[in-house]
Amino acid sequence: MSKTLSTTLLKGLDVLSAFEGASSLTLSQIAERTGLDRSTARRMALTLVEARWITQTGRAFALAPHVLRPAGAYLQAGAFGRVVQPILNAHAETLGGEISLALRDGDHAVYVAHSARPGARVSLGLTVGSTLPLDTTAIGRVLLGGDQPSQVMRGAYEPGICGLAVPVGPTHAPQAALGTTLPLALPQLEDRLDTTLATLHMAAADLHDMPGLTQPASLRQ
Known part of the structure; x- marks a missing residue:
């Protein structure tokens, strides 16, 4: 040392x-x-x-x-409340559900912002500050990078749930990702997967002015 x-x-x-x-x-x-x-x-x-x-x-x-004081200072410095939260709120409304932003911290994804439409099913129950290993969720797998193609991993983290995520930043080594979930039993699931990913991409594009973040590719879990 x-x-x-x-x-x-x-x-x-x-x-x-x-x-x-x-x-x-x-x-x-x-x-x-x-x-x-x-x-x-x-x-x-x-x-x-x-x-x-x-x-x-x-x-x-x-x-x-x-x-919470240093965490609050970090979020305030990154304009998460002033810039990021309104963007997530708008796209959560479009999705009719939830949307989360996570950053990579070593081999974990740290959730730094979240929005859910009132009455929406919140599958994972994660809050700001929650952490999960990168290989257990769609957001985490996006943060692993590697220019991965879109994937569907049904019920990988929670039975009956499909997680979707897109990177915010370079696809080979993103530091941020957006994600949401859908019930696997949803009628016309494949169509909803496509429209949901499109919404996540739009949200990622809206965040392109955040330092170091650019428009990404996608990953389905």
């Missing part, structure tokens, strides 16, 4: 990351998830409590609202 890096800071970040998918953790669980010894895990956790990044109730630790 480079001598210019702070190993203490990295350990603290590991502790914060340990809470992914968990509402609360004990010190033993934090140590197990991070690979830190218990005394180091305790020191990191108590420091994060003091800094208001996590809270402590008895033996349980949980993320504090303070962790």
Whole structure:
């Protein structure tokens, strides 16, 4: 490891990351998830409590609202609320359902914006900040790049659901993707797949002014 890096800071970040998918953790669980010894895990956790990044109730630790501040700054800097959200809202209305924008973070897709028409079926129940492995969803497979042709992977992540996605940016290495879902039992499904992908492409085109994003190809799951 480079001598210019702070190993203490990295350990603290590991502790914060340990809470992914968990509402609360004990010190033993934090140590197990991070690979830190218990005394180091305790020191990191108590420091994060003091800094208001996590809270402590008895033996349980949980993320504090303070962790949303850097995320909020990231979204604000990227104009997600002012520029992206209205675009997603308009296309969710056209789709009559939901639409999500995700960015690549290593081997995961991180959902950074979402819109659903009132009363629409929300299949995955994902929210802003949700993460999923790249190979489990249509959006994730788009973010893997490789100029892949359109695909249909029926029920790959959720039974009875077909996921569709298009990259926003270079097709060989996109950093962003748009996606939605359709029930596999939908009448005239093949026609709906085509019209839905067309809408996703239009949404991607509307986002072309976002830094580093351009018009993409598509992938069906």
